[in-house]
Amino acid sequence: MKINLKINNINRDIDVEPGEVLYDVLRRCGFTSIKKACGTSSCGVCTVLLDGMPVPSCSYLAVKADGHNITTIEGIKEEADRIGKFMVEEGAVQCGFCSPGFLLTVIAMEREIENPDSQGIKNYLAGNLCRCSGYEGQLRAVKKYMGVSE
Amino acid sequence: MNIKKYLRPLNIDEAYGLLQSKNAVIIGGGAFLNLGNREVETAIDLSKLNLNFIEEKNGEFLIGAMTTLRKLETSSFAKENFDGVITKTLSCIMGVQLRNTATIGGSVYGRYGFSDIITTFLALDAEVELCNGGKMSLEKFLEEKIDRDILLKISIKKDNRKAAYINMRNSSADFSLINVAVAMKDNRFRICVGARPKRAKVAYEAMSFINSSEVNEETALRAGEIASTTLQFGGDIRASAEYRKELCKALVKRAIMEVIQ
Numbered sequence: 001m002k003i004n005l006k007i008n009n010i011n012r013d014i015d016v017e018p019g020e021v022l023y024d025v026l027r028r029c030g031f032t033s034i035k036k037a038c039g040t041s042s043c044g045v046c047t048v049l050l051d052g053m054p055v056p057s058c059s060y061l062a063v064k065a066d067g068h069n070i071t072t073i074e075g076i077k078e079e080a081d082r083i084g085k086f087m088v089e090e091g092a093v094q095c096g097f098c099s100p101g102f103l104l105t106v107i108a109m110e111r112e113i114e115n116p117d118s119q120g121i122k123n124y125l126a127g128n129l130c131r132c133s134g135y136e137g138q139l140r141a142v143k144k145y146m147g148v149s150e
Numbered sequence: 151m152n153i154k155k156y157l158r159p160l161n162i163d164e165a166y167g168l169l170q171s172k173n174a175v176i177i178g179g180g181a182f183l184n185l186g187n188r189e190v191e192t193a194i195d196l197s198k199l200n201l202n203f204i205e206e207k208n209g210e211f212l213i214g215a216m217t218t219l220r221k222l223e224t225s226s227f228a229k230e231n232f233d234g235v236i237t238k239t240l241s242c243i244m245g246v247q248l249r250n251t252a253t254i255g256g257s258v259y260g261r262y263g264f265s266d267i268i269t270t271f272l273a274l275d276a277e278v279e280l281c282n283g284g285k286m287s288l289e290k291f292l293e294e295k296i297d298r299d300i301l302l303k304i305s306i307k308k309d310n311r312k313a314a315y316i317n318m319r320n321s322s323a324d325f326s327l328i329n330v331a332v333a334m335k336d337n338r339f340r341i342c343v344g345a346r347p348k349r350a351k352v353a354y355e356a357m358s359f360i361n362s363s364e365v366n367e368e369t370a371l372r373a374g375e376i377a378s379t380t381l382q383f384g385g386d387i388r389a390s391a392e393y394r395k396e397l398c399k400a401l402v403k404r405a406i407m408e409v410i411q
Binding site for chain 1: 177
């Protein structure tokens with residue numbers, strides 16, 4: 001099937017299999033920032049933004065995304081860099097495998113929620129699992145980045 | 151999931167006709183696509199059928215089947231009615247990524263035992279509207295053997311009932327190992343217990359007791375005890391039947407007390 005995806009603001013016509021998930025299609029197109037871990041929508045590692053909303057690309061059929069805007073880290077390098085600096089400063093990164101999905105979710109949260117508090121941040125990021133950091137560093141980094149003092 | 155054909159019908163009749171063919175399935179959000187290794191001849195996408203809506207009409211709230219969990223969770227309807235119990239219930243479900251994908255129709259039509267939202271909808275006395283089966287209570291829908299139909303929408307009466315939802319999970323990203331929803335209208339309680347691990351049920355004996363008693367901590371606990379002995383519980387990877395029964399007592403009590411506060 002032929003679909004059209006606007007990936008990082010560039011329109012692409014792509015041939016996909018009916019059962020192919022967005023993760024596989026985006027990787028095939030060269031967007032290798034996207035990683036996969038659980039494969040069951042549970043861990044958030046494969047997160048991409050679909051029309052600005054975080055979705056699990058491992059379980060999102062590519063055909064369902066036809067005509068939509070997809071954002072990967074490659075498309076928002078400057079924003080990702082800005083958050084990344086806070087993460088480095090707070091020791092929030094170890095292996096980095098979950099970082100692309102995590103950063104995209106933070107960016108979506110920033111756009112969606114005005115002035116989140118500490119609990120709001122935790123709730124929004126609950127779907128992004130990290131097996132290295134224990135979350136405290138990530139939380140400190142995001143709170144500093146978003147100017148949340150509590 | 152291995153899909154051979156993917157179709158987006160333009161009207162309900164066409165979708166229903168396609169569904170009657172061999173090995174055809176409706177794809178809701180597709181959130182649980184990878185939980186099985188199913189071979190599907192025809193996947194039917196309902197996204198062109200205008201089933202993505204939340205509206206109020208003739209004293210009822212209507213929720214379209216293709217509405218995502220996240221859209222419902224963050225809607226003013228969910229936040230401002232029934233003590234925000236729908237928002238509270240949905241926000242417990244995994245992460246925003248999954249909730250941006252999974253649909254209300256997929257969650258309800260799947261009649262999953264672990265479902266959180268089915269338990270809450272049951273307490274709110276929701277109704278479902280099916281393409282072929284018409285309108286019926288959610289309670290009846292959960293008990294009937296309905297196959298190859300299409301869920302169009304959920305309706306809930308705007309009756310200002312108070313409600314509470316409590317669940318227990320082994321970890322926040324896991325399914326409920328038990329969940330309880332309690333609603334109260336005109337001082338009459340409706341108690342529902344889900345993830346037993348089978349489908350949610352209405353605890354009629356417990357309701358009968360609490361509705362004929364003065365409500366306090368002691369009677370609320372007794373209602374929980376009655377629910378735990380009159381409903382059936384089973385064991386699975388998440389919890390034993392005995393553990394679920396014990397939790398049921400405490401959760402029913404807490405939900406009743408939360409509703410009357």
